[in-house]
Each structure stands twice: as C-alpha cells, then as structure tokens.
Amino acid sequence: MPNMTPKTNGRGVQVEDTKICVVMVGLPARGKSYIAQRGNYRRNDAPQPSADFFDTANAEGERRRRAAAEAAFADMLGWFREGGVIGIFDATNSTKDRRKWVSDMCAREGIEVLFVESKCDNEELIMANIRDVKTTSPDYQGQDPEAAALDFRNRIKHYEKVYKTIDEDGDESHYTYLKMMDVGSQVIINRIQDYLQSRVVYYLMNLHIRPRSVWLSRHGESMFNLSGRIGGDADLSPRGHQYASKLPELVRQSVGDNRPLTVWTSTLKRTIATARFLPENYNQLQWKALDELDAGVCDGMTYQEIKDAYPEDFVARDEDKYNYRYRGGESYRDVVIRLEPIIMELERSEDILIVTHQAILRCIYAYFMKKDQSLSPWMNVPLHCLIKLTPRAYGTDEERYQADIPAVSTWRGKGSTAKHEDPIPEANMSH
Numbered sequence: 001m002p003n004m005t006p007k008t009n010g011r012g013v014q015v016e017d018t019k020i021c022v023v024m025v026g027l028p029a030r031g032k033s034y035i036a037q038r039g040n041y042r043r044n045d046a047p048q049p050s051a052d053f054f055d056t057a058n059a060e061g062e063r064r065r066r067a068a069a070e071a072a073f074a075d076m077l078g079w080f081r082e083g084g085v086i087g088i089f090d091a092t093n094s095t096k097d098r099r100k101w102v103s104d105m106c107a108r109e110g111i112e113v114l115f116v117e118s119k120c121d122n123e124e125l126i127m128a129n130i131r132d133v134k135t136t137s138p139d140y141q142g143q144d145p146e147a148a149a150l151d152f153r154n155r156i157k158h159y160e161k162v163y164k165t166i167d168e169d170g171d172e173s174h175y176t177y178l179k180m181m182d183v184g185s186q187v188i189i190n191r192i193q194d195y196l197q198s199r200v201v202y203y204l205m206n207l208h209i210r211p212r213s214v215w216l217s218r219h220g221e222s223m224f225n226l227s228g229r230i231g232g233d234a235d236l237s238p239r240g241h242q243y244a245s246k247l248p249e250l251v252r253q254s255v256g257d258n259r260p261l262t263v264w265t266s267t268l269k270r271t272i273a274t275a276r277f278l279p280e281n282y283n284q285l286q287w288k289a290l291d292e293l294d295a296g297v298c299d300g301m302t303y304q305e306i307k308d309a310y311p312e313d314f315v316a317r318d319e320d321k322y323n324y325r326y327r328g329g330e331s332y333r334d335v336v337i338r339l340e341p342i343i344m345e346l347e348r349s350e351d352i353l354i355v356t357h358q359a360i361l362r363c364i365y366a367y368f369m370k371k372d373q374s375l376s377p378w379m380n381v382p383l384h385c386l387i388k389l390t391p392r393a394y395g396t397d398e399e400r401y402q403a404d405i406p407a408v409s410t411w412r413g414k415g416s417t418a419k420h421e422d423p424i425p426e427a428n429m430s431h
C-alpha cells in the first residue's frame with residue numbers, strides 16, 4: 001500500500017501548499033532590482049517620477065507610493081491564488097511599519113514571508129550601481145545621465161531619513177530574513193524554516209551583480225537534424241562542421257580577444273564537436289544536465305513515425321507540450337528541474353558560453369528573458385546562430401550573431417509533422 005501521508009514541513013503544512021512572498025528591503029542603488037528583477041507597479045503609476053515623489057514628507061508622494069504598493073500586493077495575491085508559489089515584492093520596504101503591513105497581509109493569506117535585505121554602505125559600490133544601473137532604469141529613460149544620477153542621489157537621501165534595517169534583536173527578530181551586506185560579502189540568515197525557503201536562500205546566495213554575459217548556441221546542424229530525427233547522438237552534418245569552424249570567429253566578434261570564456265557543452269557528440277575549435281585557453285566542461293530532452297521510446301524517430309506509432313501521445317504532447325513526458329523519457333518540466341544546478345552555477349559564474357540543444361536552450365533562454373516556461377517548448381531557437389544575453393537590473397539585453405551558414409529548421413508547429421517549416425516570426429515566438 002503506498003504511503004498516503006501528505007508531506008509536511010514539520011509544522012503541519014503540506015509542502016506542496018507552501019507559498020513564499022520574497023520581500024525586498026533596502027535603500028535604492030543596493031542591487032535590489034537586480035536581485036528581484038520584478039515588480040514595476042510604482043513605475044506604472046508615476047512613469048518618470050522626480051526625487052520629490054520619494055520625499056517622505058511629501059504626503060501626495062507617500063499616498064501614491066502606498067497605493068502602488070497595495071496594487072502590486074493585490075496583484076501578487078491574485079497570482080498566488082492561481083497557484084503561484086514564489087512571489088517577489090520589490091520595493092524599498094524600508095520602514096518597520098511597511099514590513100509589518102506586508103507581514104500581516106501575507107499571514108492573513110497563509111503566505112510565508114522571506115525578507116531579503118540588501119545593505120550596502122560602500123560609497124564606491126553605490127555609485128557604481130547608480131551609474132551602471134539606474135541611468136538605464138525606465139524611470140530615467142531619455143534623460144540626461146548626469147541629471148539622472150543627481151536626481152537619484154537626492155532620491156536616496158529621502159529614503160535614508162526613514163530607512164531602518166531589519167531589527168535583529170527587537171520586534172523584527174521573529175521574521176524570516178536574509179540580510180546581505182556589501183553585495184554578499186557578509187550574509188545573515190534568520191529563521192529559515194522549510195525546504196522551499198532554504199532553496200530560495202541558496203539561490204539568492206549564488207547571485208552576484210558583477211557585469212557578465214551568457215552566450216548560447218545550439219550545436220551545428222546534425223545528421224539527425226537533416227533527416228528530421230529527434231534525440232540520438234548523431235554526428236554533425238557537413239554544414240554543422242562549417243558552423244563549428246565559424247564559431248570561434250563569431251565568438252571573437254561578440255566577446256573580443258582578451259576575455260576568456262568558460263564553455264559548457266552537453267555530453268553528446270554534436271555539441272562537443274561544435275565547440276572543438278574554440279581557443280585552447282577557454283576552459284571546457286561537459287554537463288550531463290545539458291543533454292537534450294530524453295525522448296524515451298521515441299528517441300531516433302521522426303515526428304511522422306511518432307505520430308504513426310503513438311498517435312495519442314502525439315496529440316497529447318501538442319496539447320500540453322510543457323507537461324507531456326515521453327514514455328520512458330522526459331517532459332520539458334522535467335528538464336527545467338534538472339537544469340537547476342546549471343542555473344545555480346550560471347548565477348555564480350561570470351562569462352559562460354553554452355553549446356547545447358534546442359529544448360535545453362528554450363528553457364535557459366526563457367529563464368533569462370523572463371518568459372513563461374510553459375510556452376518555451378514552442379520557441380524557435382534557430383541553428384547556426386549565437387545569442388548573447390546580458391542580465392541587467394531591468395531585464396536582459398539580447399544580441400544575435402548569425403553565422404550565415406544555411407541549416408534546416410527544426411522548429412515544428414502544433415499538429416504538424418513536417419521537419420522543415422518556416423519558423424514563426426521572432427516577435428511571436430518567444431513569449
């Protein structure tokens with residue numbers, strides 16, 4: 001008889017029911033938005049507010065900030081009710097009152113609160129953050145960078161008047177929190193109580209805000225790509241080999257000469273062969289976790305063969321491609337879970353080039369571009385194209401470098417079995 005006892009976190013709450021609101025705390029220019037990369041409710045309401053808006057003595061500013069916080073919060077509650085598990089509330093939340101308000105509101109809804117405070121008194125780091133990040137913020141779009149930096153310094157002064165760090169010994173000592181000093185040089189964690197909270201803390205401790213980019217490429221066209229077969233461990237096609245020879249030049253164009261990269265491939269021949277001409281001073285690492293989605297019994301088949309042999313599976317996969325698990329294989333959801341160590345390592349690392357597979361790149365791309373993972377299985381990630389992603393505080397910048405070497409399209413539309421089709425236009429594919 002299977003064990004039907006629900007899993008609990010030791011406090012009688014089913015683990016599956018755990019919902020966490022991550023509440024950012026800290027003065028502006030401490031990297032909070034970089035960490036959270038979420039929440040622009042206040043920005044919707046006051047698209048380009050001046051420093052006055054943040055003046056705590058300005059009653060109208062305070063009213064609008066409060067209204068924006070409430071709107072953001074209400075929206076987040078709606079999202080939790082629809083099944084969301086982790087929400088991020090990105091604001092300064094710099095007073096005890098505001099934190100108590102969030103804490104009480106969440107308690108009422110059965111949502112756990114994890115405060116994440118980013119403390120930084122290092123003037124150099126603060127100024128670097130203002131220059132690098134804030135002048136590219138939507139608040140300052142189209143404004144003179146010097147004026148923007150000045151306005152921002154004034155904005156911080158308003159917050160400094162009321163800012164209170166989380167009180168470790170007094171009436172906030174019961175909160176669950178993570179306090180980061182000077183961008184992670186010291187970290188205090190308090191009352192981390194369950195599995196999900198510990199995963200979030202682990203993730204946050206891996207984040208850094210040093211500038212870096214991640215380059216993504218599929219392997220060169222493979223013999224299986226040519227014949228429309230999925231999975232397998234095929235060699236590169238002649239055009240795939242051409243791409244491998246061209247990749248060092250594409251990378252040099254994008255990265256420059258003096259910036260060594262670390263290269264990650266899967267353990268499959270087609271990715272290793274694609275990376276083989278990259279400079280010798282690039283460290284190369286093979287990850288099993290980067291291997292292509294396991295198609296189980298369908299490995300090595302064409303889509304037409306799958307449709308003939310497993311018609312119901314073929315339809316079921318198109319109906320819910322994210323959750324459909326191949327017989328004896330994997331679903332996209334499984335892939336996202338197995339990519340967790342890759343994502344953690346990516347967050348800890350600086351410049352990395354990843355040469356991997358269509359399904360894997362869809363998941364990694366969706367992670368960085370904040371796309372809905374459940375839609376990622378339908379994205380078009382073309383062959384013979386290098387993608388550069390640069391995470392910033394307000395989103396991720398993307399550049400693409402085409403190798404100009406023809407390749408088949410492996411993108412397949414819903415219901416179709418065709419192996420080469422025109423992909424849907426870029427604008428529609430990635431959300």
Ligand SMILES: O=P(O)(O)OC[C@H]1O[C@@](CO)(OP(=O)(O)O)[C@@H](O)[C@@H]1O
Nearest residue numbers: 225229230231292295357358359410
């Ligand atoms: O999830 P779908 O859209 O079927 O795409 C995944 C497929 O992409 C392919 C190509 O069709 O990746 P890859 O080029 O790495 O071989 C298949 O091996 C893999 O099964």
